[in-house]
Amino acid sequence: MARFSIIFAALAVAACAAQQALAPAEPPAAPSFDPALVRKGAELAALGDCNTCHTAPGGKPYAGGRALKTPFGTLYGTNITPDPETGIGRWSGAAFRRALREGLDREGRHLYPAFPYEYYTRLSDEDIRALYAYVMTREPVRASPPPHELRFPYNVRALLGAWKALYFRPGVFQPDPRRSAHANRGAYLAESLAHCGACHTPRNALGAEMKEHAFDGGEAEGWHAPALNAANPAPVPWSAQQLFTYLRTGLDAQHAIAAGPMDPVVRNLARVAEEDVRALADYFAALMPGRGQTPEAKADSGGPGAAIYAGACGTCHDRGRDASSGSALPLAFASALALPTSKNLLRITLEGIAPPAGEPGRFMPGFAQALTDAQVKELMRYSRSRFGGGAPPWDDVDEELRKAREDK
Numbered sequence: 162m163a164r165f166s167i168i169f170a171a172l173a174v175a176a177c178a179a180q181q182a183l184a185p186a187e188p189p190a191a192p193s194f195d196p197a198l199v200r201k202g203a204e205l206a207a208l209g210d211c212n213t214c215h216t217a218p219g220g221k222p223y224a225g226g227r228a229l230k231t232p233f234g235t236l237y238g239t240n241i242t243p244d245p246e247t248g249i250g251r252w253s254g255a256a257f258r259r260a261l262r263e264g265l266d267r268e269g270r271h272l273y274p275a276f277p278y279e280y281y282t283r284l285s286d287e288d289i290r291a292l293y294a295y296v297m298t299r300e301p302v303r304a305s306p307p308p309h310e311l312r313f314p315y316n317v318r319a320l321l322g323a324w325k326a327l328y329f330r331p332g333v334f335q336p337d338p339r340r341s342a343h344a345n346r347g348a349y350l351a352e353s354l355a356h357c358g359a360c361h362t363p364r365n366a367l368g369a370e371m372k373e374h375a376f377d378g379g380e381a382e383g384w385h386a387p388a389l390n391a392a393n394p395a396p397v398p399w400s401a402q403q404l405f406t407y408l409r410t411g412l413d414a415q416h417a418i419a420a421g422p423m424d425p426v427v428r429n430l431a432r433v434a435e436e437d438v439r440a441l442a443d444y445f446a447a448l449m450p451g452r453g454q455t456p457e458a459k460a461d462s463g464g465p466g467a468a469i470y471a472g473a474c475g476t477c478h479d480r481g482r483d484a485s486s487g488s489a490l491p492l493a494f495a496s497a498l499a500l501p502t503s504k505n506l507l508r509i510t511l512e513g514i515a516p517p518a519g520e521p522g523r524f525m526p527g528f529a530q531a532l533t534d535a536q537v538k539e540l541m542r543y544s545r546s547r548f549g550g551g552a553p554p555w556d557d558v559d560e561e562l563r564k565a566r567e568d569k
């Protein structure tokens with residue numbers, strides 16, 4: 162019922178809220194952009210993860226085509242190279258700014274919030290100018306991404322007008338004069354460009370962020386993005402220094418590796434100014450007051466799960482992580498075991514962990530073929546009770562295992 166009344170309201174709002182198209186512009190010549198502005202834009206693009214969604218695996222940078230799975234269907238990152246036909250080569254700076262600030266394309270159509278303009282709306286004019294300079298000086302690529310595959314009614318773009326009226330609050334970030342420049346920088350990055358909450362804040366049934374639950378833990382492409390506030394599940398509480406190391410390298414001595422959708426985030430943060438990563442680390446360290454216990458494995462309960470663990474996992478994870486291959490963190494230290502859901506441990510178990518092709522990183526084999534569903538379930542039960550820090554058994558293993566198998 163609620164959904165239908167929203168759709169009805171949507172049609173009403175959408176009907177009277179047609180947005181203006183902005184005139185096509187001649188693509189500005191690449192050399193006309195100030196190289197310093199382009200360099201700044203490159204850093205901002207890394208902080209904003211523009212490459213993650215706008216580059217297909219193995220594809221040309223920013224030419225689009227990367228699939229993004231959402232609860233409403235699959236969206237594809239668009240081509241944001243300056244190609245005039247298939248990219249944004251005919252977009253003026255004003256059209257580009259409007260896309261980031263208001264979630265509208267050049268023709269005035271509403272954009273899906275899978276493009277995190279709910280965050281980019283807070284960007285400063287100056288940063289948007291630098292991003293524009295960077296994007297418009299990339300190699301133009303002629304390429305059209307596949308059309309989005311969204312279920313009805315989500316495939317009706319005009320309904321986004323109502324969604325935005327209900328949930329979208331445009332507006333530039335306002336620094337807090339009582340805070341230091343460093344603290345304001347951390348807040349600006351976390352709450353705008355780096356859009357940490359886009360994954361780490363939960364969303365309602367219509368995909369809108371529950372703002373009163375900021376950083377309570379959300380979902381990203383079938384993974385759980387853990388809480389980054391007092392509810393953070395990490396068995397060893399994060400210090401600011403550890404967070405910095407994790408965000409910079411994906412690996413900190415006492416915490417799990419940044420896997421799944423967090424991996425591209427840290428690969429981008431490795432390329433930006435150290436000071437910005439410090440500002441982000443300090444921002445989140447302040448939100449996650451430590452609870453200060455040392456993780457411990459519970460007594461081995463035996464059973465079929467114990468044997469599966471010993472054969473498939475313990476050989477590496479009981480060794481502890483050092484520089485050698487075949488070594489890995491004891492699982493009592495891993496957040497995946499302490500989360501409210503089994504989905505991350507399931508995905509890591511089935512898919513393993515591997516760096517993107519050609520990049521350095523630690524490697525764990527996937528067990529999708531080696532383990533049957535029954536074995537995986539036994540392993541989940543055992544691992545949770547032995548390494549989950551006393552958390553209750555998971556009740557979502559059957560469903561999450563089915564989803565993880567489908568996504569393989």
Ligand code: HEC
Pocket residue numbers: 205206209210211212213214215229236237238239240241248249257260266267271272273274275276277281292296
């Ligand atoms: C989480 C994924 C994601 C990230 C990160 C992201 N985008 Fe996008 N972006 C999308 C998707 C998906 C669309 C298409 C939305 C639609 O069709 O309504 C889009 C659309 C756009 C558009 C409109 C293009 C068009 O053809 O209509 C622009 C411009 C854009 N993004 C620029 C950027 C920039 C600049 C950044 C980095 C600051 C960025 N995006 C980061 C997913 C993303």
Ligand code: HEC
Pocket residue numbers: 351355356357358359360361381384385386387389393394395404407408416417418419420421422423426441445496497505
């Ligand atoms: C595209 C989605 C996405 C974005 C954007 C994102 N994260 Fe994450 N993050 C995740 C997921 C998923 C995990 C769980 C990864 C795992 O299990 O290895 C995670 C894990 C983490 C962890 C480890 C938590 C723990 O206690 O185990 C931290 C810290 C973190 N993210 C911080 C950040 C910060 C800071 C930002 C913004 C700069 C950010 N994330 C942006 C998806 C995201």
Ligand code: HEC
Pocket residue numbers: 416417418470473474475476477478482487488489490491492495497498506509510514523524525526528544
């Ligand atoms: C060949 C060695 C190896 C085996 C076998 C192995 N892993 Fe891993 N695992 C790794 C490595 C390497 C990482 C990357 C991070 C690290 O070094 O700890 C990792 C990461 C993880 C993580 C994220 C926490 C972390 O260590 O950063 C989890 C959870 C995990 N593995 C679970 C499992 C489970 C469950 C099994 C058995 C089904 C398993 N692993 C088998 C090597 C292994």
